[in-house]
Amino acid sequence: MPAQTLGASHLSPLHHASAPIRAILEKALEDRDITPAEAATLFRARGRDVAAIGAVADELRRRQVGDRVTFVQTRNINFTNICYTGCTFCAFGLPRQHPDAYAMTVEDVVHRAEEAQSWGCTEVCMQGGLNPLLGGDIYVRLVRAIKAAAPDIHIHAFSPFEIQYASQLQRRPVREVLLELKEAGLGSIPGTAAEILVPEVRQILTRNKLSTEVWIEIITTAHEVGLPSTATIMYGHVDGPEHWARHLAILRSIQQETGGFTEFVPLGFIYQNTRLYASGQARPGPTGRESLLMHAVARIMLGRWIPNIQVSWVKLGLPMAQMLLEAGANDFGGTLHDERISRSAGAETGEYVAPAEFERLILDLGRIPAERDTTYHILHEGPRYYDPAHPATMPGGQT
Numbered sequence: 001m002p003a004q005t006l007g008a009s010h011l012s013p014l015h016h017a018s019a020p021i022r023a024i025l026e027k028a029l030e031d032r033d034i035t036p037a038e039a040a041t042l043f044r045a046r047g048r049d050v051a052a053i054g055a056v057a058d059e060l061r062r063r064q065v066g067d068r069v070t071f072v073q074t075r076n077i078n079f080t081n082i083c084y085t086g087c088t089f090c091a092f093g094l095p096r097q098h099p100d101a102y103a104m105t106v107e108d109v110v111h112r113a114e115e116a117q118s119w120g121c122t123e124v125c126m127q128g129g130l131n132p133l134l135g136g137d138i139y140v141r142l143v144r145a146i147k148a149a150a151p152d153i154h155i156h157a158f159s160p161f162e163i164q165y166a167s168q169l170q171r172r173p174v175r176e177v178l179l180e181l182k183e184a185g186l187g188s189i190p191g192t193a194a195e196i197l198v199p200e201v202r203q204i205l206t207r208n209k210l211s212t213e214v215w216i217e218i219i220t221t222a223h224e225v226g227l228p229s230t231a232t233i234m235y236g237h238v239d240g241p242e243h244w245a246r247h248l249a250i251l252r253s254i255q256q257e258t259g260g261f262t263e264f265v266p267l268g269f270i271y272q273n274t275r276l277y278a279s280g281q282a283r284p285g286p287t288g289r290e291s292l293l294m295h296a297v298a299r300i301m302l303g304r305w306i307p308n309i310q311v312s313w314v315k316l317g318l319p320m321a322q323m324l325l326e327a328g329a330n331d332f333g334g335t336l337h338d339e340r341i342s343r344s345a346g347a348e349t350g351e352y353v354a355p356a357e358f359e360r361l362i363l364d365l366g367r368i369p370a371e372r373d374t375t376y377h378i379l380h381e382g383p384r385y386y387d388p389a390h391p392a393t394m395p396g397g398q399t
């Protein structure tokens with residue numbers, strides 16, 4: 001659709017947008033890449049400009065990926081919460097002496113993966129703290145053991161920080177570690193541990209964590225060896241529009257080079273139980289306006305390169321997540337049995353959403369539900385689990 005179609009009518013949201021915002025949105029509607037400075041301008045929008053940005057993001061979403069809203073059946077396995085990194089935004093990592101510290105055995109993890117497969121999950125997502133007691137080969141041992149017991153399940157696991165940790169403990173290059181994991185059966189890695197890829201913000205969030213340069217190097221190497229990844233941002237703490245724009249620009253340039261990102265997932269900061277918030281440095285998570293703009297500007301800036309923009313219902317809550325599917329996003333994320341990291345930080349949303357509930361919310365928007373696998377192959381399209389005649393039964397998953 002030409003740019004003027006959205007701008008032609010006096011009823012169009014573009015008509016009410018301020019001149020600088022309208023100029024950027026018209027450029028986006030012409031399928032041209034916006035600059036980081038233009039993205040920062042969009043992130044600062046207020047009032048009717050916000051609605052215009054959301055409407056243009058929704059239009060680009062429709063053009064780029066159509067009316068499907070996808071989701072994946074996955075189980076989270078946070079195999080240990082013992083961690084000494086001390087990220088100030090994290091309430092999940094604990095010292096080993098803490099009464100709530102835990103580390104699952106390999107057998108525990110395998111059992112959870114087998115359960116997940118029996119529930120219909122196509123993926124297990126594994127991340128944990130950096131637990132020195134487990135040894136540098138824990139990651140490959142976990143992958144091998146799961147693949148032996150549940151060969152069909154896709155293993156989406158280990159952040160760039162965990163990959164760096166394995167590489168350091170084993171004194172082996174990152175590429176070798178990634179290749180070994182891939183050969184063992186790892187399917188993809190989460191692009192977490194990115195937080196905000198801007199050094200001055202990272203310094204406040206996590207002094208001991210890997211640098212922006214190392215994050216980029218590990219993600220790029222993963223893509224090169226054939227391990228796709230997600231891309232993430234954690235926003236709504238000590239950050240702001242310029243940081244977000246710089247972060248998105250880094251992700252876009254990686255994608256232009258490797259094509260290895262499967263999706264972009266904005267993760268709002270859950271503040272309640274964190275030292276970062278208690279110290280008075282951070283605000284209490286993103287506002288609704290900021291979350292809307294994060295998803296919409298991501299669509300506008302990244303959509304041509306990373307077509308899948310996910311809503312994190314764990315961070316946003318289901319009603320807000322549903323609404324952001326009308327502002328540029330096209331993926332509802334995973335069913336997420338057993339998610340622990342956000343709940344440790346104080347997230348109130350539950351630990352599981354049944355596929356039927358995803359379908360109900362997608363149909364409520366007038367869109368098409370579709371179950372996908374980790375790398376966005378569509379497994380089936382149209383409602384399969386939700387029965388409008390019996391809306392309370394919610395079949396099709398763990399109850």
Ligand code: SF4
Nearest residue numbers: 083085086087090093
């Ligand atoms: S975010 Fe990860 S690395 Fe940082 S403290 Fe928490 S568990 Fe450890």
